[in-house]
Amino acid sequence: MKGLTIENISMRFDLANGESIQALKDVSLDIKEGQIISVLGPSGCGKTTLLNIIAGFLAPTAGRVNLNGHTVTGPDAERGMVFQQGALFEWMNVRSNVSFGPRMKRMPKSEQDKKVQHLLEVVGLGGFEDKAVYELSGGMQQRVALARCLANDPDVILMDEPLGALDALTREKMQGLVLKLWKETGKTIILITHSVEEAILLGERLLVLAPRPGRIHKEYQLPYAEMGVTMDLREVKKTQGYTETREEILAMIWDMEEEIMGGAGEG
Amino acid sequence: MTILLIYIAIFVGAFFAIKAIEKFKTKETDFTSLKTVTFGDESAVISNRAASFISVLAIFMIWGAFTGSKLMPFHVPGPFIGDFSFTYTATNAAGETDDALVKVVVYDSKSDKVLPKPDIEPGPGFAKNDSASIAAWRSGLIKVRRNDVGYGENDYKVVSIDGQSISPSSEIFIDNARIYMTAKGTLSLTPEKGWQMESLYLPPPEDVWSRLIKVASEGYKNFSLFEHLGWSLLRVVGGFLAGAIVGIPLGYSMGLSGWFRGWFDPIVEFMRPVPPLALIPLVIIWFGIDEEGKIILLFLASLWIMTISARAGVSGVTISKIHAAYSLGASKWQIMRHVIIPNSLPEIFTGARVAMGVCWGTVVAAELVAAQKGAGMMIINASKFQMTDLVILGIVLIGVIGYSIDILMRISEKYLVPWKGK
Numbered sequence: 108m109k110g111l112t113i114e115n116i117s118m119r120f121d122l123a124n125g126e127s128i129q130a131l132k133d134v135s136l137d138i139k140e141g142q143i144i145s146v147l148g149p150s151g152c153g154k155t156t157l158l159n160i161i162a163g164f165l166a167p168t169a170g171r172v173n174l175n176g177h178t179v180t181g182p183d184a185e186r187g188m189v190f191q192q193g194a195l196f197e198w199m200n201v202r203s204n205v206s207f208g209p210r211m212k213r214m215p216k217s218e219q220d221k222k223v224q225h226l227l228e229v230v231g232l233g234g235f236e237d238k239a240v241y242e243l244s245g246g247m248q249q250r251v252a253l254a255r256c257l258a259n260d261p262d263v264i265l266m267d268e269p270l271g272a273l274d275a276l277t278r279e280k281m282q283g284l285v286l287k288l289w290k291e292t293g294k295t296i297i298l299i300t301h302s303v304e305e306a307i308l309l310g311e312r313l314l315v316l317a318p319r320p321g322r323i324h325k326e327y328q329l330p331y332a333e334m335g336v337t338m339d340l341r342e343v344k345k346t347q348g349y350t351e352t353r354e355e356i357l358a359m360i361w362d363m364e365e366e367i368m369g370g371a372g373e374g
Numbered sequence: 375m376t377i378l379l380i381y382i383a384i385f386v387g388a389f390f391a392i393k394a395i396e397k398f399k400t401k402e403t404d405f406t407s408l409k410t411v412t413f414g415d416e417s418a419v420i421s422n423r424a425a426s427f428i429s430v431l432a433i434f435m436i437w438g439a440f441t442g443s444k445l446m447p448f449h450v451p452g453p454f455i456g457d458f459s460f461t462y463t464a465t466n467a468a469g470e471t472d473d474a475l476v477k478v479v480v481y482d483s484k485s486d487k488v489l490p491k492p493d494i495e496p497g498p499g500f501a502k503n504d505s506a507s508i509a510a511w512r513s514g515l516i517k518v519r520r521n522d523v524g525y526g527e528n529d530y531k532v533v534s535i536d537g538q539s540i541s542p543s544s545e546i547f548i549d550n551a552r553i554y555m556t557a558k559g560t561l562s563l564t565p566e567k568g569w570q571m572e573s574l575y576l577p578p579p580e581d582v583w584s585r586l587i588k589v590a591s592e593g594y595k596n597f598s599l600f601e602h603l604g605w606s607l608l609r610v611v612g613g614f615l616a617g618a619i620v621g622i623p624l625g626y627s628m629g630l631s632g633w634f635r636g637w638f639d640p641i642v643e644f645m646r647p648v649p650p651l652a653l654i655p656l657v658i659i660w661f662g663i664d665e666e667g668k669i670i671l672l673f674l675a676s677l678w679i680m681t682i683s684a685r686a687g688v689s690g691v692t693i694s695k696i697h698a699a700y701s702l703g704a705s706k707w708q709i710m711r712h713v714i715i716p717n718s719l720p721e722i723f724t725g726a727r728v729a730m731g732v733c734w735g736t737v738v739a740a741e742l743v744a745a746q747k748g749a750g751m752m753i754i755n756a757s758k759f760q761m762t763d764l765v766i767l768g769i770v771l772i773g774v775i776g777y778s779i780d781i782l783m784r785i786s787e788k789y790l791v792p793w794k795g796k
Contacts, residue, residue: 164697184703194694197793198716207712208702241796259702 109175111138111161111263111295116170118156118321129320130156131167136314136323140262143289143296143332145310147303147356149363153321154299158265161297162188175262184208187261189252189269195240201227201251202236208259226254229291230284246277253288266298270305279340282308286335303356308335308343315356317363325359327352376569377436384436388428434579442570443578450569453510454550455482457492462561463534464501466524471533474501476518478551480565483509484573500524506563511572513564515556531559577763582770585763594764595755597747603771606741606749609665610733610779613672617729621677622722625684626714635685642681650675650736654743663744668737675736676729683725687718720787720794727783734776749775 118131130153138144146154159165161172163182172179174186187208195204203210205226206219214222227233230250240248249269256264266285270278282305289296300306306313311332317324329352334343343349412418438446459477466472474497481489489507496502500523508514518532519525533539535553538546545554554562573581589599597605627634628642653674661667691714699709741750753768787794 162697162701164700182697182700184701186701188698188701190694190698193692194698196695196713196716197796198719198791207699207704211702211704211708211712239793239796241793255698255702261701265701 109140111175112136112173113138113157113161114170114173116157116160116167116172118153118160118165119168131160132320132322134170134321134323138295138297140295141293142311143286143298143309144312144314145298145300145306146314146316147300147306147360148316148321148324149318149360149367150301151367152316152318152363154316155267156321157316158188158267158297158299161263162186162265184212184259185261186263186265187256187259189249189256189264189266191268192245192248192272195248195251195255197239197241199240200236201232201238201240201243204240204251205254205258207255222258223254226257229257229288230254244277245273246281249273249281250284253284257288257292257294261294263295263297266296268299268301271301278305283335283340285309286332289332290336303353303360304344307331307349307352307356308340313356315359318367324363327356377440381432381436384428384432388425388432392422392424392428437576437579440569440571441573441576441578443580445578445580452568452570453480454566454568455480455510458550460536460548460551460553462501462518462532462536464519464522464530464532466500467527467529469529470500472499472501474499474518474522475503476516477503477505478516478563478565479505479507480510480550481507483511496521508563508565510565511567513562516561516563518561519559532561535561574760574762577766581763582767585761585767589764589767594752595747599752602747602752603749603775605747606734606737607775609668609672609737609748610730613669613737614676614726614729614733616669616673617676617733618680618726620673621680622684624677625681625686626688626718628681629685629688629718630714638681642678645674646678646682650732651739654740657740658744668740668745671740672733672736675732679725679729679732680722683721683728684718686725687721688714690721691717719791723783723787723791723794727780727787730779730783731776734772734779738772 113134113136116131116134117129119127119129121127134157146157148154156165160167161179163172163179163186166180179186196207199207202220202223205223209219209222223236224233227235230253232247232250232254235243235247240251243251252269269285270281273281285296285298286309288294298306298309300309307329308331310327310329313327313329314323315325315327316322331343331346331349334346406418406420409415409418435446437443439449442449442452457477457479459475461473461475463471463473475494477492477494479489479492481487488509491505491507494503494505501518502521502523504516504518504521506514506516519530522530524530532555533541535546536548538548540546540553540555542555542559543557545552547553550566552564552566554564556562577585586599593599594602624634624638628638629635650671653671657667657671657674661670695713695717696709699713704712737748738750741748742754745751749768749772753765753772756762756764756768
């Protein structure tokens with residue numbers, strides 16, 4: 108059975124002061140192979156917790172995650188992860204960063220090199236093999252992170268706000284790159300973001316999580332990711348319905364944030 | 375005090391002199407020099423090369439000027455050297471007064487030749503002429519009454535010198551000397567000392583230099599200079615390496631395992647604030663004063679520093695790097711080898727720099743206490759023989775070596791962990 112299924116996941120943990128937090132409650136999700144899903148929600152809704160559970164860094168207190176028919180028990184190369192920033196290894200050059208996964212698997216050197224070269228071409232960093240990663244700009248570093256993840260040929264790619272720290276222009280370019288990679292590689296991608304626009308543009312399916320306890324509030328099926336593969340993203344934003352969807356989701360999240368803050372100090 | 379004032383005067387004077395000279399130079403137009411806000415912007419504060427140069431020069435000039443160095447064209451006034459004389463007036467039991475002349479010769483104490491008292495005729499009257507020979511910077515008793523007629527009678531006393539009256543337990547100043555009359559009436563004469571330092575307290579730079587030549591060619595106390603310094607260095611390197619070999623794995627295990635951390639935390643946290651110097655007595659009692667004891671002391675000095683820096687290096691790994699490595703399929707061992715160790719290297723280097731500095735300080739102190747050879751032994755031994763030039767030479771060499779060690783560590787850091795701080 109191909110695909111990723113999340114069955115009734117709950118996550119609850121105790122704090123030092125005796126209280127406990129219900130980070131996630133009864134989250135279920137079925138993801139077909141090759142889907143790109145964006146996850147959105149106010150801060151504290153458990154997005155990152157959910158991603159960490161899928162990645163295998165956290166064990167849920169109830170429920171389980173199945174990938175291609177087996178249960179996830181810990182981190183594995185089948186589920187690659189792209190982090191916001193600072194997850195590259197500064198002591199390695201671009202080539203060694205990208206070839207890290209294959210190297211750990213003891214892939215022959217010539218194959219590694221071919222792979223690195225190909226992937227760097229794909230992410231638009233051809234010729235940067237020998238650069239130190241700290242010499243690259245933030246956008247370039249995230250390109251390396253994407254290539255490093257792809258080099259391992261994972262079944263699922265988990266992205267934890269990978270473009271969060273980039274400036275607006277770079278971010279837009281990178282969004283296009285993510286869509287291109289999604290289409291070319293056919294990988295299942297789960298992307299967590301703070302940006303409503305990004306979630307709409309990149310998510311075939313868009314999940315809005317609600318906080319306290321973290322749960323799926325609403326799910327959208329959106330056409331924009333598919334459009335974005337062939338169209339300029341700025342054109343996509345002009346299509347009918349885009350603005351309405353954005354406003355609807357923004358209002359939803361705004362309300363949730365208000366609720367968290369208790370409306371204090373507003374209006 | 376005078377020296378401090380002179381130093382401040384040079385500091386301020388040089389500042390204005392350099393500022394005045396800089397006015398005539400063409401203005402630089404690099405980015406930093408275009409900043410208008412420099413007060414408070416640390417990046418705009420550029421160390422003034424001229425100031426550094428003058429600073430070093432000023433120290434050597436003051437050193438030379440106050441020690442009568444031959445390298446210096448001008449000096450502060452030195453001690454009085456040469457002949458002078460004064461007359462004293464005495465009264466005898468009969469109430470008569472008489473004058474007599476005292477000839478004094480003051481000779482340079484650096485030349486080993488002791489000058490004899492100058493000859494002088496006794497002269498007429500009951501007070502007879504005297505003479506004395508005194509080394510510069512020293513004082514001497516002049517028993518002017520001893521050859522006088524009537525000395526020993528109750529009312530015989532010296533009442534004035536060069537017309538200034540003097541009484542027991544008081545002092546007067548005449549040209550070129552201070553004269554103090556002891557409680558019993560004997561004169562104690564101290565020729566003018568001037569401002570210069572006696573070579574016993576501060577030898578001039580050229581003496582230190584010639585001592586360097588001498589010690590470098592002849593050695594000191596059965597060992598050559600190279601051996602003294604080499605042994606100190608060898609102990610430092612040995613002790614430091616031992617500390618690193620034990621401390622780094624210990625720090626790693628404390629950073630990676632709760633059991634290790636729980637077990638060793640109390641020990642490390644307790645031992646860390648204990649200054650290594652405080653361990654010297656115990657180390658001597660246990661291991662003696664030979665190499666073994668020194669290496670163990672330096673091992674203990676560097677161990678805790680290296681342990682703590684390795685532990686800090688492990689806890690300094692960003693969790694996303696570890697997570698990334700796991701989800702790229704790395705095993706625990708591979709994560710240790712490819713992520714944790716390289717990531718902790720900058721911290722370990724910082725620790726190593728600190729540890730080397732501490733070890734260098736500790737070895738010198740340990741050698742001061744007890745050693746057959748070594749830089750510290752050399753200077754404490756020289757001080758016992760009042761060879762101040764060797765003491766200063768040793769201090770300078772210890773400083774130079776300590777500084778070189780730090781520079782070496784910094785250079786290797788640049789090559790080995792180029793990503794530090796990036």
